[in-house]
Amino acid sequence: MVGITSFGAYVPRYRLNRMIIFGSMGWLNPVIITNARGEKAVANFDEDAITMAVAAGMDCLRGIDRSGIDAVYFASTTAPYKERQNANIVAGALGAGEQIRTADFSASLKAGTTALLSALEFAAANPGSKAVVCAADCRLGKMASTQEMVFGDGGGAVAVGDGDVIAEYKGCYSVSYDFVDHLRGANTKYDRMWEERWIRDLGYQSFIPEAVNGLCAKYGLSPTDFDKVVYPCYYGGARKKINAMFGEDPAKVQDDMLATVGDTGAAHPLLMLAAALETAQPGQKILLVSFGSGCDAMWFEATDAVSKMQDGRGASRWLARRADLDNYQKYLVWRGMAPPELGLRGEVDKETRWSLVWRDRKSILGLWGGKCKACGAQQWPAKRMCVNPDCGAIDQFEPVYLADKGGTIFSYTGDMLAASLNPPAVYGTVSFNGGGRTVLDFTDCTVEDLAVGNAVEFSFRIKFYDPKRDITNYFWKAIPAVEEVK
């Protein structure tokens, strides 16, 4: 049996109330008030599609051995690299091995589900294999646009394989059209859309039913047979009409998270799927449909094992970990929509030396450290010689993946002198659980949130961006430990 073996989600901590956008930009385009309900999740200044995909992947892979992963697929329409495979960065951060298959899925909002289908087919074709799909998007609408109101940032992840399946994959049906509702050229930053009535009526309201009906016809099902229905559509009226085809019970249709997160693009079907799997019951039939240049429709049946993965992973704890982003200007700066003055210190040129990055890729991407075989001391970085002054053994390290180990705060500060898009720059010394320590940037917190001895987790983030060469560099930062939601 091939199917889903785990799921994960990620929603960035900062949420922008849509009335703040309207309050700032309503003068230019008053009609955005019609989308001004609720809040949208906004990626922190050090987050992008890669970091959010990794965060969702880390959530999905909690407690799962990384050495068994055979494929890592990344889906996004806002990947930072055109050449340099984004999926390899994600795979490295997740601690997967290097003798694996990786691929980027892009250019359509159905890229996330297409990646999932490819992963399921990969698992079916390679018995005993495991694949993980990580999707995230961080799309931008221009100031005062509908897109700015509707889009949110976030990620979703799904692990698939043929062992410990929590939702069996039953089949799929796809439609593909060059239907240009939204568009970004290769060199374009902001989304452009065609008339909304056309998108709503000819797009969502016709393609989604077409894909669902096609799937049902193929597998001898009726749309009303599904117990959980997951599909994105941010038009309330269209959503009501489409919902009607699934029967009387509105609860079976998964909340579109528009009021809490916003439309997370290629990640949205997987983010909603993660939320659905958090409460799925054994035997329930789950329908997943995407929308963008057509639709992928697929269905799953939850197994008895589903409760094993209902252990806190998924969207809920990220949704609960929220903080208000209380001003629109901060959002503009974080998302690169307005140029801030960082001072001359912020202009310092930092080159990326790729041969160095290659040598250190395990310790940079996966926070791999080492445990000394001679004395047992865990340490990061694991260079050649053991750091224990009473040991000093050379080349005796057992690699240890530290990214999911967490740690505690040893010392910390908030620095107003360092150039930062979220001053003060918070950083401190972190003791790794299991031994060793290092100084890390902290993020998603203020100095007031910290105390010596507090627990932290690690989060893969943008380390620095080199605007001269268009290079985004990544490394791990510490975040206050995320509380479980029961």
Next chain:
Amino acid sequence: MAEGIRDKVVILGMGCTKFGERWDKSGGDLLVDALTEALEDAGIEKKDLQAAWLGVHIDEINIGKGGTYASNAMHLPFIPVSRLDNFCASGTEAFRGAAYGVASGAYDIALAIGVEKLKDTGYGGLPDSPAFGQEMVMVGPNATAPGMFAQLATAYAAKHKIPMERVKEAMTHVSWKSHQNGAKNPRAHLRKAVTKEQIMGAPMVAYPLGLFDCCGVSDGSAAAIVCTPEVFKKLKPNQPMVKVKALQIAVSSGEEAAYDKWDGASIMTTRAASKRAYEEAGIKDPRKEISMMEVHDCFSITELCTMEDLWISPDGGAPDDILNGFFDLDGQIPCQPDGGLKCFGHPIGASGIRMIFEMYNQLLGRWPEDRAVKNPKFGLTHNLGGVPNNNVCSIAIFGVD
């Protein structure tokens, strides 16, 4: 068996420029000023210098690499000029090079000179640079010196269970005292006495360090000419001799940054170097025997922790000593009688030699009454370069005969 260099090297002459924002002077101009004053004080000519050691740290701006810029600026006559960079210990390292050159018998007279031209950076603080290697560019925190040293304070308060308010109060006294002393010193960068209220109320730079907890970033140069006691007696018969009693350097092993033993509230290099220095100088009880100190108060918290790391204050006891006035100009061990890095300023490569300049002049009784240390016997200087978890410490001790 190595016996150190106690009493083998003496100071023949010294010079030190005014530190500060020397917009009108280049690094070379400052070198010439420091050298000229040192030569006059020594009573010798440039041609008598047989070798020179140059202390300088920052590459990104400043005077470039190697010894050529300095040698060109001072037109030194084809003698060895060795550039030494060891973070903020660079000046003392240069002094150590010259002292060892003389002690070894290789030279009769040698020059140690330090310089730093920092105010061409264009912004406050030290220039951002890959000071800890290219790997750290990829993985190191977005940190500055104040933020790295600020962590000493959070770890210190946590380790000794002293409320941060008390630590901050002691830190405030440290800066207040240095401003009191610096105000009296015509060569100092910052010459204004400030109130404790001003210090406490200043904007935060890196929690819990406010603006007045951080030292000045300055341009400046300082020079020392050293020789053997025999040469000194020939050149300056019957004059008091300031002798080198100890010179020690300790460099982090990497253990503080990555291993689990360091307490985060002390500096391991300072503890190691000062122990060795006291042994070299024959000092048994530094709290009783040291007369005065110039320590590396890059930040007030550094000075606070250093009082314990130099084995002067008991662990956890520095705030009490500080607040009791133990280190004030009229206290038992005046610390920073010249204003310290805080007020005299901190042109990195010159700072170590500037501290020696203060000890030298105090030991010779050359300063006016209002800032003279009474009957000093041993003077100690201390530099700490780098950051608390990865640094270089230098200790020098001087006495007068």
